[in-house]
Amino acid sequence: MEAAALAGRDDSDRDSVRSSFSTAIDSRRSWISDISFGSSSSVSLRSHFTASDTGGAGPHQPKMKPHKANQAEWEAIRRLRVASSGQIRLDHFRLLRRLGSGDLGNVYLCELRAPAPACLYAMKVVDREALAFRKKLHRAEIEKDILRTLDHPFLPTLYADFEAAHYSCLLMEFCPGGDLHVLRQRQAGRRFPISSARFYAAETLLALEYLHMMGVVYRDLKPENILVRDDGHIMLSDFDLSLKCDVVPKLHMMQRLGSGKLPAKSTAASCVPPMQPVLSCFYGGDKKAKRPPPKKNPCADDPEETEQENQIEVDPELVAEPIAARSKSFVGTHEYLAPEVISGGGHGSAVDWWALGVFLYEMIHGRTPFKGEDNEKTLVNILKQPLEFPPTPSPTDPNKNTDDAANARDLIAKLLVKNPKKRIGSTKGAAEIKRHEFFKGVNWALIRSVSPPDVPRNRATRSSSSRAPAVTVAQKLNKKQKDHEPYKIPHHIDYF
Numbered sequence: 350m351e352a353a354a355l356a357g358r359d360d361s362d363r364d365s366v367r368s369s370f371s372t373a374i375d376s377r378r379s380w381i382s383d384i385s386f387g388s389s390s391s392v393s394l395r396s397h398f399t400a401s402d403t404g405g406a407g408p409h410q411p412k413m414k415p416h417k418a419n420q421a422e423w424e425a426i427r428r429l430r431v432a433s434s435g436q437i438r439l440d441h442f443r444l445l446r447r448l449g450s451g452d453l454g455n456v457y458l459c460e461l462r463a464p465a466p467a468c469l470y471a472m473k474v475v476d477r478e479a480l481a482f483r484k485k486l487h488r489a490e491i492e493k494d495i496l497r498t499l500d501h502p503f504l505p506t507l508y509a510d511f512e513a514a515h516y517s518c519l520l521m522e523f524c525p526g527g528d529l530h531v532l533r534q535r536q537a538g539r540r541f542p543i544s545s546a547r548f549y550a551a552e553t554l555l556a557l558e559y560l561h562m563m564g565v566v567y568r569d570l571k572p573e574n575i576l577v578r579d580d581g582h583i584m585l586s587d588f589d590l591s592l593k594c595d596v597v598p599k600l601h602m603m604q605r606l607g608s609g610k611l612p613a614k615s616t617a618a619s620c621v622p623p624m625q626p627v628l629s630c631f632y633g634g635d636k637k638a639k640r641p642p643p644k645k646n647p648c649a650d651d652p653e654e655t656e657q658e659n660q661i662e663v664d665p666e667l668v669a670e671p672i673a674a675r676s677k678s679f680v681g682t683h684e685y686l687a688p689e690v691i692s693g694g695g696h697g698s699a700v701d702w703w704a705l706g707v708f709l710y711e712m713i714h715g716r717t718p719f720k721g722e723d724n725e726k727t728l729v730n731i732l733k734q735p736l737e738f739p740p741t742p743s744p745t746d747p748n749k750n751t752d753d754a755a756n757a758r759d760l761i762a763k764l765l766v767k768n769p770k771k772r773i774g775s776t777k778g779a780a781e782i783k784r785h786e787f788f789k790g791v792n793w794a795l796i797r798s799v800s801p802p803d804v805p806r807n808r809a810t811r812s813s814s815s816r817a818p819a820v821t822v823a824q825k826l827n828k829k830q831k832d833h834e835p836y837k838i839p840h841h842i843d844y845f
């Protein structure tokens with residue numbers, strides 16, 4: 350489409366693009382309205398980012414990322430930085446092939462030139478002049494700012510960022526396993542078994558929880574943006590549609606009734622300044638306060654809101670996620686847009702929980718729940734159509750009607766509540782979703798040690814101290830990629 354032509358992208362309709370509002374845009378593509386990039390006063394770009402983090406035009410020196418401290422790729426960059434007086438440059442790398450392209454630029458597989466170890470990286474190259482012309486430079490800046498702060502096993506590691514002529518280069522981890530959209534197409538019936546869907550949803554949930562606690566609303570969750578690492582674990586990518594906002598922790602009072610039910614009732618904002626990232630948003634305090642019973646609300650349309658108890662125990666739970674953030678941007682990918690984004694009344698972190706519901710539905714059922722004949726109908730369906738599931742699967746179906754399937758449907762239904770205030774996770778954050786029966790048995794702390802459902806076959810080609818593996822990757826270029834022959838002209842800046 351128009352934006353695709355401007356960006357000179359691949360033909361694949363799975364690529365993401367952004368454009369001004371147009372229902373003609375492919376529903377799988379990401380986009381942002383150029384008209385309404387606005388947000389409420391609660392949202393401030395650069396909230397958590399210190400002056401040194403956001404830096405000037407000079408090369409950025411990423412802080413040590415504890416998760417990657419022992420990684421060969423990190424160590425190789427650290428040594429290169431020392432050897433080159435802190436300056437990482439484009440000519441330190443050999444470009445092997447183009448991995449993909451998006452609205453902002455191209456992503457290349459590259460390796461460090463000898464004598465450095467043959468570590469592989471993904472390099473995102475953004476043409477700043479072209480983006481400035483298209484008034485999208487701020488999206489690239491936001492993405493860079495966010496990437497600089499991330500340090501999480503399921504989010505990209507930014508090893509370095511530098512500039513070359515009018516290009517900005519972001520050096521990140523290379524994910525050889527492709528994305529979950531492609532991986533789903535390879536499954537029987539183009540659907541993941543529920544156990545696999547649970548694994549990918551759990552890792553995605555952890556990535557979103559961390560982002561929210563860092564004050565980032567992701568806003569572009571879809572299988573195409575979930576890449577598979579060499580070890581089969583996921584990496585959420587592509588942050589140029591994300592919203593950065595202040596995180597003000599809230600003390601959520603969980604009322605525990607005699608029956609042991611834990612309905613959400615009230616929140617009380619604590620008087621503390623915007624916080625730095627915390628490791629967990631769940632405060633398992635055992636202090637219990639006695640509270641008077643809530644006043645009966647004659648207008649409540651939710652039976653839970655009229656429930657009365659004489660004695661209610663209150664467990665405080667700290668929610669360190671931007672549940673009150675508000676933006677009015679029209680941003681995302683049609684089939685994954687939350688109703689509140691379409692209606693334009695303002696949206697916050699709950700849009701990511703809606704998208705998680707669409708994602709889980711698509712992983713399990715092989716299609717998104719509200720897809721219409723065209724984008725306009727998809728948007729209408731999202732706003733108006735009740736959620737429906739495919740008919741009960743046959744006994745031979747891998748996702749036949751087990752407890753797992755029932756729990757998955759229940760969670761999806763709770764994530765796809767059209768009213769964001771009543772959506773699971775909207776007031777109590779990710780902790781509430783993690784407690785859902787669908788995730789029973791998931792060891793959240795040790796999920797990195799779980800064997801993933803699918804490990805890329807060319808794992809050995811990723812990196813090693815020898816230079817041979819990268820050559821193996823280069824030899825795997827298909828005809829179209831060979832025609833580009835980027836790896837033969839690595840010095841030529843015009844290549845981008």
Ligand SMILES: Nc1ncnc2c1ncn2[C@@H]1O[C@H](COP(=O)(O)OP(=O)(O)OP(=O)(O)O)[C@@H](O)[C@H]1O
Binds near residue numbers: 525573587
């Ligand atoms: N770390 C990585 N490892 C492997 N492939 C990657 C990596 N990062 C990106 N890619 C590939 O490059 C493509 C484009 O990357 P990305 O989506 O970040 O660019 P973009 O310009 O932001 O695109 P979009 O228009 O979707 O925002 C992806 O679809 C993916 O196939």
